[in-house]
Amino acid sequence: MERGLVEERIQEMMRDSGALLEGHFLLTSGLHSAFYLQCALLLRFPAYAAFAGKEIARLVQKLQPTVVVAPAIGGLIIGHEVARALDIPFIFCEREDGKMRLRRFPFPEKAGVVVVEDVITTGGSVEEVGTLMEEKGAKWLATACIVNRSGGKHILPHDPLSLWNLSFPVYSPEECPMCSKGIPCVKPGSRK
Secondary structure, three states: OOHHHHHHHHHHHHHHHHHHHEEEEEEOOOOOOOOOEEEHHHOHHHHHHHHHHHHHHHHHHHHHHEEEEOOOOOOOHHHHHHHHOOOOOOEEEEEOOEEOOOOOOOOOOOOEEEEEEEEOOOOOHHHHHHHHHHOOOEEEEEEEEEOOOOOOOOOOOOOOEEEEOOOOOOHHHHOEEEEEEOOOOOOOOOOO
């Protein structure tokens, strides 16, 4: 499917599933936003998850990855769908004592890995996973996501491949217009 059509379809699925939230949100980065993408609401629909996974797989297949790895929790469903579309193994890392660890799987030494996430804002969790893979001997080929909302201000060593690039305004707590209006702030993500 043509890139522009894929982006339109992802936006349509976000709206249909209620995954695009409006309000006052505390992002994992510590910044505030009036918008939040809750991809779990999108990925609860198997057909939407399969579509996004297949399209991300098309973006990364030329790199010939041998393993898909994702940070838990956000990357679990979409990472599995990408691995299914590529017909390669899927593993995930989870936070233990504040750090990403590979706990449930043998380490994919010398594998070519693609790190998959649902949404990237700063890339912090993805960077932890990719760095862990490289430190243990795997090759971090690329990062891919459903939505890249970093606006180019991520901490990754390479630009993520994504189905939808967007940039919502974000604010430091001191400059946040919602804070100045006394609107309660919600932390909807997986990292508290």
